Amino acid sequence: MAEEIEFAQKFSEQIEKAKEQKVRIVIKEQYKEAFEILEDCESAGLIPGIIGPPGVGKTLILRAYAERSGRDFAWITGDEGVRPSHLVGSFNPAIVLRKGFSLESFDPGPLLKSMVFGRVFGLNEGNRLPEYVQNSLLEPFEERTLHVQRLGRIQANDDFFPVLTMNPEEMAGAHRLSEALRDRIRVWIRIGYPRKETELEIVRMNCPEYTISDGVMDKIYDLVSSTRSSTDIEVPGSIRAGISIARLAAQMAKRKNEEQISHSTLSTAATYVLTGALRFRPGIDPEPAVNALIRRTLAS
Numbered sequence: 001m002a003e004e005i006e007f008a009q010k011f012s013e014q015i016e017k018a019k020e021q022k023v024r025i026v027i028k029e030q031y032k033e034a035f036e037i038l039e040d041c042e043s044a045g046l047i048p049g050i051i052g053p054p055g056v057g058k059t060l061i062l063r064a065y066a067e068r069s070g071r072d073f074a075w076i077t078g079d080e081g082v083r084p085s086h087l088v089g090s091f092n093p094a095i096v097l098r099k100g101f102s103l104e105s106f107d108p109g110p111l112l113k114s115m116v117f118g119r120v121f122g123l124n125e126g127n128r129l130p131e132y133v134q135n136s137l138l139e140p141f142e143e144r145t146l147h148v149q150r151l152g153r154i155q156a157n158d159d160f161f162p163v164l165t166m167n168p169e170e171m172a173g174a175h176r177l178s179e180a181l182r183d184r185i186r187v188w189i190r191i192g193y194p195r196k197e198t199e200l201e202i203v204r205m206n207c208p209e210y211t212i213s214d215g216v217m218d219k220i221y222d223l224v225s226s227t228r229s230s231t232d233i234e235v236p237g238s239i240r241a242g243i244s245i246a247r248l249a250a251q252m253a254k255r256k257n258e259e260q261i262s263h264s265t266l267s268t269a270a271t272y273v274l275t276g277a278l279r280f281r282p283g284i285d286p287e288p289a290v291n292a293l294i295r296r297t298l299a300s
């Protein structure tokens with residue numbers, strides 16, 4: 001019992017912490033443009049899709065967009081296991097037994113809540129949803145209405161703003177979006193890897209407690225960007241990988257009392273990160289490939 005009370009206390013403390021969390025984002029170039037087009041889409045009543053490789057900031061843009069317009073952000077990631085009830089909500093059978101099929105016995109899902117409260121609703125990887133689930137989104141996206149079984153049809157709050165994000169279809173493993181849903185997404189915003197200076201600014205923003213020299217930052221960029229031009233690699237290193245290498249190398253150097261991040265520390269940190277951050281083409285042995293890539297890049 002004591003643990004339950006402590007849990008409830010800590011839980012509300014952590015809820016408050018989440019509310020204080022501000023989005024940290026570099027808004028320039030493609031990010032600024034995406035932001036402006038999102039505003040235009042919303043004003044013009046058009047649903048946008050953001051397309052880009054993993055880890056370029058698609059979710060972050062939406063989070064920032066919601067925050068700056070004073071709204072909450074809800075999101076769901078599509079996969080084969082998602083059912084319409086995960087989006088809309090479902091009746092709690094135990095409460096239905098006592099109260100019948102009423103609003104009291106209904107647990108609303110993220111889509112319904114977003115429509116009622118007027119939230120930014122991010123549908124990540126909507127292309128991975130089974131087709132019939134994609135089809136269940138047609139009514140909310142096209143008509144801004146939603147029929148909830150046994151409860152009735154609702155009209156969305158004016159501030160409801162759905163946005164799809166997905167990886168480009170040319171990426172290995174990406175599923176196709178159903179034609180019907182694709183037709184409802186009217187505007188396509190492409191986000192790619194940013195320019196070097198911008199990417200390094202993003203990496204630095206995500207390492208506020210460390211000082212990292214320009215020379216080391218250059219190397220980190222070289223490491224990550226070399227994975228993006230290799231034909232052996234299907235899924236290259238993202239901005240996330242650069243952030244992780246920078247943070248791990250800086251922390252390792254701190255522990256080892258290195259004044260500057262040494263070559264060997266950077267190389268070790270890069271190995272730890274890139275071992276899992278990349279997906280190689282079938283038939284390529286990842287371990288030696290990662291080692292060779294790091295040796296080659298850091299030698300130059």
Ligand SMILES: Nc1ncnc2c1ncn2[C@@H]1O[C@H](COP(=O)(O)OP(=O)(O)OP(=O)(O)O)[C@@H](O)[C@H]1O
Nearest residue numbers: 024025026053054055056057058059060202239240
């Ligand atoms: N413009 C930016 N400013 C600050 N940080 C950024 C920016 N873009 C990306 N990041 C950082 O890069 C990481 C990846 O961003 P995010 O999760 O938004 O990518 P994503 O495109 O949604 O990836 P996925 O396709 O895997 O869902 C996060 O740590 C985020 O903070």
Ligand SMILES: [Mg+2]
Nearest residue numbers: 058059060124
């Ligand atoms: Mg994302």
